[in-house]
Amino acid sequence: MTAGALTHLDSAHLGELGVPVPRYDRSAVTTGIVHFGVGGFHRAHQAMYLDRLMEQGLALDWGICGVGVMPSDARMRDAMAAQDCLYTLVLKDPDGSWTPKVVGSVVEYLFAPDDAEAVVEKMADPATRVVSLTVTEGGYNFSPVTGEFDAENPAVVADLRPGAVPATVFGLVTEALARRRDRGQAPFTVMSCDNIPGNGHMAQQVFSAFADLRDPELGRWVRAEVSFPNSMVDRITPVTTDDDKAQIAERFGLDDAWPVVCEPFTQWVLEDRFTQGRPPLEEVGVQVVDDVEPYELMKLRLLNASHQALCYLGYLAGFRLVHEVAQDPLFARFLRAYMDDEGTPTLPPVPGMDLEVYKSELIARFSNDAVRDTVARLCAESSDRIPKWLLPVIRTNLAAGRSTRYAAAVVASWARYAEGVDEQGEPIEVVDRLAEELTGIAARQQEEPLAFVANRRLFGDLADEPGFTEPYLAVLGSLHERGARATLESLMGTGSAS
Numbered sequence: 001m002t003a004g005a006l007t008h009l010d011s012a013h014l015g016e017l018g019v020p021v022p023r024y025d026r027s028a029v030t031t032g033i034v035h036f037g038v039g040g041f042h043r044a045h046q047a048m049y050l051d052r053l054m055e056q057g058l059a060l061d062w063g064i065c066g067v068g069v070m071p072s073d074a075r076m077r078d079a080m081a082a083q084d085c086l087y088t089l090v091l092k093d094p095d096g097s098w099t100p101k102v103v104g105s106v107v108e109y110l111f112a113p114d115d116a117e118a119v120v121e122k123m124a125d126p127a128t129r130v131v132s133l134t135v136t137e138g139g140y141n142f143s144p145v146t147g148e149f150d151a152e153n154p155a156v157v158a159d160l161r162p163g164a165v166p167a168t169v170f171g172l173v174t175e176a177l178a179r180r181r182d183r184g185q186a187p188f189t190v191m192s193c194d195n196i197p198g199n200g201h202m203a204q205q206v207f208s209a210f211a212d213l214r215d216p217e218l219g220r221w222v223r224a225e226v227s228f229p230n231s232m233v234d235r236i237t238p239v240t241t242d243d244d245k246a247q248i249a250e251r252f253g254l255d256d257a258w259p260v261v262c263e264p265f266t267q268w269v270l271e272d273r274f275t276q277g278r279p280p281l282e283e284v285g286v287q288v289v290d291d292v293e294p295y296e297l298m299k300l301r302l303l304n305a306s307h308q309a310l311c312y313l314g315y316l317a318g319f320r321l322v323h324e325v326a327q328d329p330l331f332a333r334f335l336r337a338y339m340d341d342e343g344t345p346t347l348p349p350v351p352g353m354d355l356e357v358y359k360s361e362l363i364a365r366f367s368n369d370a371v372r373d374t375v376a377r378l379c380a381e382s383s384d385r386i387p388k389w390l391l392p393v394i395r396t397n398l399a400a401g402r403s404t405r406y407a408a409a410v411v412a413s414w415a416r417y418a419e420g421v422d423e424q425g426e427p428i429e430v431v432d433r434l435a436e437e438l439t440g441i442a443a444r445q446q447e448e449p450l451a452f453v454a455n456r457r458l459f460g461d462l463a464d465e466p467g468f469t470e471p472y473l474a475v476l477g478s479l480h481e482r483g484a485r486a487t488l489e490s491l492m493g494t495g496s497a498s
Helices: 011-016 040-044 046-055 071-082 116-124 154-159 169-182 199-214 216-225 242-252 293-316 322-327 329-346 355-366 375-379 382-389 391-399 405-417 435-442 466-482 484-494
Strands: 031-036 063-068 087-092 098-103 106-111 130-133 189-192 231-234 260-262 267-271 287-289
Touching (some): 031 116, 063 071, 071 106, 087 242, 130 169, 169 199, 169 216, 189 199, 267 293, 293 355, 293 375, 329 355, 329 405, 329 484, 391 466, 405 466, 405 484
Parallel strands (some): 130 189
């Protein structure tokens, strides 16, 4: 199909598209949710669930107003404006089939740098009952070791100046909450959908801390009156590529500036704790529960930590796509050994979940070659991910006197990756907010083998724990001497990388 035959995706052309489109009247949808961080994951997950509800004639007063805060979000602003906030969600099955659906639950998009006041007033509007977040693990501005809010962050300091126009998610949300309090309105619920242990508790901690800094009385009100439910979210959603867009155009005749592709699997476990009500999400498969923690720990310590177990070793061994790593029997054995021997023993019982089945499904999901997720995506922002997903596993196992050799190997592979040069001598682009600091430390570790994990801001006192440092040093030395594959072969064959 030639480019001239493509149909532009917007409200005016919905009737001309050859793919499923919203069957509900989008003009009847009103905003009930303001969402920060409208990326691929939000559009493949939360927005998709709302779209499913609306297809049943439900939740038409729970439409989503997306908000962008970062300068890079200007691209999403422009794509949303050109397409009336519509986009195509494509499920990629392992058998190669693609299943498209145009999603219509996002009905507005605001770009905070353009008009912060409009963003604040949208949240202050009584019709907004939930403010939700996918701002990445690093967006919560807290120390990975102490868990304390970083009040010295220059962006936070700027937002706290008297009369400042809020520019951070903390400043924008807190200003809206303050207006609602001052107007005698009930607060909205703040719903985190990020991969952080106790994400609702963490959201409460950081937003309350910001409110304290602005006005201690406001901080007390936020703690007492605002709900911060915990949640667990799961769907592998790679970055949309130019090839994805070209394939969608060719297969479906669609001109979509920013479609989303993802795996078929999806899960959302949500704590039922909302100040102003919520959509009936259980009607579309969301598990609404009293306690999210068991599900959350299962996902963070098995799926997310296994992604880290896969990515650095896989990249060093020459793989660039996730399914290639997961389909390699050696790497699959390593992933399953980590899950069985180190991840699973740290978990409480998970109601309704068979962990043996879940772990087998994870390997199968990672092996889905249709998704074409990149190893580099999983390697990014490690300083925000490893401390939250993997280090708690190490600390729990050390405290119980159990082995940490597989998790220590993952940390060692990150340290080796952070040197910024692969096993063929080619440069590695280390994508991390601390990239300069990490690569500088990693450059010293052949002479100072514990230099990387001696960074107490990230690792606390793990460098003082022989149960961790002994396997860590063995693997790091082997990675330097023999490379990733030979190291894994030794680790899986004899239990030693030396």
